[in-house]
Amino acid sequence: MIYILSFPAAFLLVIVFLLPLFRYSWLSIHASSVITGLEVIPNNGANWFRLFNDERFWTDYMQTLRFAVSSVSVELILAILIALLLNHRVRSKDLVRALTLLPWALPTTVMALGWRWIFNTPYGPIEQIFKFLKLEPINILSDPNLAWISTVIGDVWKTTPFIALIILAGLQTIPDDLYEAFRLEGGKPKQAFFRITLPLLKPYITIAVLFRLAQAFGVFDLIQVMTGGGPAGSTESVALYSYLNAMRYLDFGYSSTIMIASFILLMFACVVCWFIIYNSKRLFQKSKL
Amino acid sequence: MTLVLTKLGRYIGNSWIINDLSFEVKKGECLALLGPSGCGKSSTLRLIAGLDKPTKGSIFINKKNITDVSPVERRISMVFQSYALFPHLSVAGNLSIGLKIRGASDSEITRRVTSTLALMQIQDLAHRKPSELSGGQRQRVALARALLRDPLVYLLDEPMSNLDAQLREELRPELRRLIFHGEQPIVYVTHDQQEAMAMATKIAVLNNGKLEQIGTSKELYKTPNSLFVANFIGRPQINILSPRDGAYLGIRPEDIYFSETGISGKLIYTEWQGDKQLLIFDTARGKLRMLCNGDINVPDSCHLSWSKGKEHHFDKNTGCRINPQ
Amino acid sequence: MNNTRNYLCLILIWSLAPIFWQAYTSFCTPEALIYPLKNISNRWTLENYTLLLSSNPSFLRYLLNSTIVGISTTFLTLLLAIPAAYSISKIKPIIAGWVRLFLLSAALFPYVLLFLSLLEIARALNIGNNLFALSIPYSALNMPLALLLLSSSFKDLPIDLEEAARLEGLNLWQRLRWILIPLIAPATASTSILIFIFSWNEYPIALTWISKTELLTLPVAISRIAGSSVYSVPYGAYAAATVLGSIPLLLIVIIFQKQIVSGLTKGAVKG
Numbered sequence: 103m104i105y106i107l108s109f110p111a112a113f114l115l116v117i118v119f120l121l122p123l124f125r126y127s128w129l130s131i132h133a134s135s136v137i138t139g140l141e142v143i144p145n146n147g148a149n150w151f152r153l154f155n156d157e158r159f160w161t162d163y164m165q166t167l168r169f170a171v172s173s174v175s176v177e178l179i180l181a182i183l184i185a186l187l188l189n190h191r192v193r194s195k196d197l198v199r200a201l202t203l204l205p206w207a208l209p210t211t212v213m214a215l216g217w218r219w220i221f222n223t224p225y226g227p228i229e230q231i232f233k234f235l236k237l238e239p240i241n242i243l244s245d246p247n248l249a250w251i252s253t254v255i256g257d258v259w260k261t262t263p264f265i266a267l268i269i270l271a272g273l274q275t276i277p278d279d280l281y282e283a284f285r286l287e288g289g290k291p292k293q294a295f296f297r298i299t300l301p302l303l304k305p306y307i308t309i310a311v312l313f314r315l316a317q318a319f320g321v322f323d324l325i326q327v328m329t330g331g332g333p334a335g336s337t338e339s340v341a342l343y344s345y346l347n348a349m350r351y352l353d354f355g356y357s358s359t360i361m362i363a364s365f366i367l368l369m370f371a372c373v374v375c376w377f378i379i380y381n382s383k384r385l386f387q388k389s390k391l
Numbered sequence: 392m393t394l395v396l397t398k399l400g401r402y403i404g405n406s407w408i409i410n411d412l413s414f415e416v417k418k419g420e421c422l423a424l425l426g427p428s429g430c431g432k433s434s435t436l437r438l439i440a441g442l443d444k445p446t447k448g449s450i451f452i453n454k455k456n457i458t459d460v461s462p463v464e465r466r467i468s469m470v471f472q473s474y475a476l477f478p479h480l481s482v483a484g485n486l487s488i489g490l491k492i493r494g495a496s497d498s499e500i501t502r503r504v505t506s507t508l509a510l511m512q513i514q515d516l517a518h519r520k521p522s523e524l525s526g527g528q529r530q531r532v533a534l535a536r537a538l539l540r541d542p543l544v545y546l547l548d549e550p551m552s553n554l555d556a557q558l559r560e561e562l563r564p565e566l567r568r569l570i571f572h573g574e575q576p577i578v579y580v581t582h583d584q585q586e587a588m589a590m591a592t593k594i595a596v597l598n599n600g601k602l603e604q605i606g607t608s609k610e611l612y613k614t615p616n617s618l619f620v621a622n623f624i625g626r627p628q629i630n631i632l633s634p635r636d637g638a639y640l641g642i643r644p645e646d647i648y649f650s651e652t653g654i655s656g657k658l659i660y661t662e663w664q665g666d667k668q669l670l671i672f673d674t675a676r677g678k679l680r681m682l683c684n685g686d687i688n689v690p691d692s693c694h695l696s697w698s699k700g701k702e703h704h705f706d707k708n709t710g711c712r713i714n715p716q
Numbered sequence: 717m718n719n720t721r722n723y724l725c726l727i728l729i730w731s732l733a734p735i736f737w738q739a740y741t742s743f744c745t746p747e748a749l750i751y752p753l754k755n756i757s758n759r760w761t762l763e764n765y766t767l768l769l770s771s772n773p774s775f776l777r778y779l780l781n782s783t784i785v786g787i788s789t790t791f792l793t794l795l796l797a798i799p800a801a802y803s804i805s806k807i808k809p810i811i812a813g814w815v816r817l818f819l820l821s822a823a824l825f826p827y828v829l830l831f832l833s834l835l836e837i838a839r840a841l842n843i844g845n846n847l848f849a850l851s852i853p854y855s856a857l858n859m860p861l862a863l864l865l866l867s868s869s870f871k872d873l874p875i876d877l878e879e880a881a882r883l884e885g886l887n888l889w890q891r892l893r894w895i896l897i898p899l900i901a902p903a904t905a906s907t908s909i910l911i912f913i914f915s916w917n918e919y920p921i922a923l924t925w926i927s928k929t930e931l932l933t934l935p936v937a938i939s940r941i942a943g944s945s946v947y948s949v950p951y952g953a954y955a956a957a958t959v960l961g962s963i964p965l966l967l968i969v970i971i972f973q974k975q976i977v978s979g980l981t982k983g984a985v986k987g
Contacts, residue, residue: 104802104803104806104888105803105807106803107799107800107802107803108799108800108803108804109800110796110799110800111796111797111799111800111859111863112800114796114852114855114856114859115822115856115859115860117837117856118830118834118853118856118857119822119825119830119856121833122829122830122832122833122834125833125836126832126833183723184727187720187723187724187727188724190720196973196974198724198727198728199973199977200969200970200973201728201731201732202727202728202731203969203973203976203977204731204732204735204965204966204969205731205734205735207913207917207965207966207968207969207976208735208917208961208962208965209916209917209919209934209935209938209961209962209965210917210919210935211919211935211936211938211939211942212934212935212938212957212958212961212962213734213735213958214939214942215938215939215941215942215954215957215958216734216735216737216738216955216958217734218942219737219738219741219951219954219955220734220737222951225749225750225951227737259730259731259734263731264980267977267980267981268980268981270981271981312824313823313824316824316825316826317824317826319826320826320827320828320829322828322919322920323919323920323935323939326919326939327938327939327942341826341828341829341920344829344832345828345831345920348831348832348835349924354832357832358832361829361832364829365829368826372824440879440883442879442882442883462882462883463882463883463884463885467883468883469879469880469883471876471879471880472876473874473876474876475874475876475877475879475880477877477880477881477895477899478877478899479895479898479899479901488881488884488886488894489884489885489886492884492885492886492890492894493885540884
């Protein structure tokens with residue numbers, strides 16, 4: 103009967119996580135906007151037809167995917183390097199770890215604002231450095247082809263510590279004698295990394311990548327504050343688009359459709375990603391060693 | 392005071408982990424539950440303590456059926472193998488928490504905790520945390536907590552298995568001094584037959600959740616009821632010779648002696664144990680273990696014999712003892 | 717070894733330079749920002765901060781609001797999560813696997829997708845513009861992680877301890893109160909810190925639930941500042957805002973880094 107103890111928490115979880123999914127599914131087959139006077143009226147799947155033909159949605163989807171995949175892969179590589187470094191015996195390791203963790207702990211909006219100033223033209227430091235080196239200023243935030251890179255930089259800066267921490271935890275579970283045994287077998291340090299470290303880190307990498315992929319896919323704070331989705335919509339994410347539909351255009355039916363669709367597409371992306379990591383051993387062995 | 396189990400059984404998953412277990416522990420008696428790991432001895436203890444519910448059968452303390460009584464109301468003290476000391480409480484806190492919960496007055500708590508600490512000679516440790524104690528000290532605290540309970544029955548679950556051999560021997564007399572003189576029946580779980588023989592007045596050998604035999608250590612050694620008990624009790628292990636006339640023949644290594652009229656054997660192994668030595672011979676009836684005086688120089692081949700009266704016979708199919716007519 | 721140290725310095729520069737730049741900017745006069753390399757007499761100023769603190773409402777108000785939300789969320793989450801985690805730790809292994817899978821997917825879920833439905837709930841119950849009400853969705857969003865962390869640390873406790881307590885006569889509530897909850901204190905501490913940081917930083921839900929200026933939480937207040945005049949220069953006041961908004965977290969990270977690290981890694985490893 104102790105299961106009664108979990109009812110309040112379970113109730114809250116159902117209200118906040120499951121109820122919205124049903125509500126969105128239901129709203130997505132109804133019209134509910136300023137045009138209908140916010141009444142909820144069935145519209146025979148018109149939202150879904152609109153979604154399939156909505157170029158802005160699919161552009162946003164690809165942009166979101168571009169953002170998520172590039173930031174997570176950069177983060178993963180950086181994080182592995184940082185974790186390997188921190189795994190060495192270093193003096194004042196705790197302090198170093200705390201300081202590298204700092205970007206993760208700061209509110210996204212705070213540093214999104216900070217990055218906007220760093221990339222500012224003509225007064226930001228990046229611009230100043232370019233000027234100092236007598237290079238052509240690049241004006242990254244207002245170039246539709248480059249602006250997304252600035253958002254990736256912001257995201258990499260903020261969330262690399264999180265992945266690094268998880269990978270570091272993974273590294274610390276690998277006993278030293280494995281490496282010693284490998285060395286006695288005549289293995290080189292580089293081989294040890296690919297033959298021992300990476301395979302044993304796989305569960306940690308999987309969880310970190312899946313988690314980060316899901317979060318990056320829902321990117322909202324960073325983009326809303328840093329670029330507002332601009333310039334020319336070149337950094338707009340699906341979450342931001344759905345937000346604009348609900349809060350600016352007051353079209354709740356279509357906003358819900360976008361959310362359900364992005365949820366399905368995200369699950370699809372996660373399954374693909376999990377599949378890649380799961381089969382990475384075979385892919386890996388084909389390509390190396 | 393008595394503890395009685397009648398036809399106790401516990402069914403888990405798809406098997407009986409304890410089946411048809413009945414025994415009685417009388418006033419002041421200490422019963423050792425002995426058996427290999429997984430035989431159900433700890434499960435039996437948990438049933439007596441009330442931590443688990445039996446599927447069938449009943450438990451009586453002082454003739455009162457307590458099968459459906461909650462653990463607290465059974466008034467039982469249990470010493471856990473891990474000691475189960477609360478790591479966030481001091482030694483005194485560990486001793487007093489039960490009293491506090493049961494609503495004893497502050498003065499009574501102080502009086503009883505102090506006297507128990509004194510009895511165990513651990514007054515100095517009262518304010519230490521369990522993590523600051525040595526293994527032996529933790530054991531004493533666990534015992535003190537059990538004593539303080541003033542129970543109707545003591546249950547001890549491998550209380551010394553976490554200690555090193557020397558400490559164990561030191562603690563045995565201490566343990567007996569403290570709790571083995573009272574009125575309460577004691578059930579003592581162990582897998583170590585030496586310890587069982589040292590501590591218990593009676594030993595119950597369990598195998599696969601069933602009681603194989605119950606009796607004094609002498610009875611178990613002299614007249615084992617089954618092949619299992621014969622194999623389990625006595626070190627070095629009894630020799631079991633291949634069946635003849637539908638019965639296994641068992642003969643203890645210490646009952647074998649050299650004799651020109653016996654069967655011939657070739658010495659294949661010696662293990663010197665100080666005053667004794669263990670010899671293993673290859674004979675026509677299989678390998679024979681023999682325990683003899685440590686000073687003898689044993690030739691490579693000799694003749695071995697034993698007296699008819701020392702033989703044990705066990706049924707070939709059931710493994711049960713067959714008493715000679 | 718020397719190489720390691722150089723690389724570590726590089727990492728630290730990468731992590732800290734943007735923050736230092738904000739701090740530097742916040743003490744600069746507009747002239748200093750426009751002509752960073754020229755030699756100007758009035759380079760340093762505290763005006764950015766005085767401006768921020770004397771505005772109406774004062775910037776400190778937002779810090780206070782975020783603190784209120786953070787503390788009440790932490791409290792509410794623990795209140796619900798501790799008993800639930802205890803009962804989860806007692807579930808049979810097969811069902812527990814499914815519960816964990818559910819919790820893990822909920823923890824992975826990009827919660828920003830939930831904001832519309834949550835906004836509807838807030839409107840229906842008329843609990844928008846209420847800092848304490850904000851802790852209801854927050855604690856739900858933190859619940860999966862809290863349950864995973866706490867239930868695994870309940871499970872890690874030796875079963876003997878609870879049984880010894882049962883034999884001593886402690887009922888369920890007393891066992892939780894006197895034995896089990898004190899013993900999982902380390903896990904509770906790291907969970908609390910993570911919850912607090914999340915609630916302090918949360919943006920989309922606060923953005924949609926809170927519209928009254930004096931109730932804004934810090935992240936929303938910052939974004940309003942950012943939105944007010946996108947291309948205006950100089951940046952000093954904004955930088956001062958980011959610095960003020962970062963200081964509490966800087967302290968938390970330095971003081972509680974052990975708890976944060978153990979919470980994050982256990983959350984990932986156990987899940």
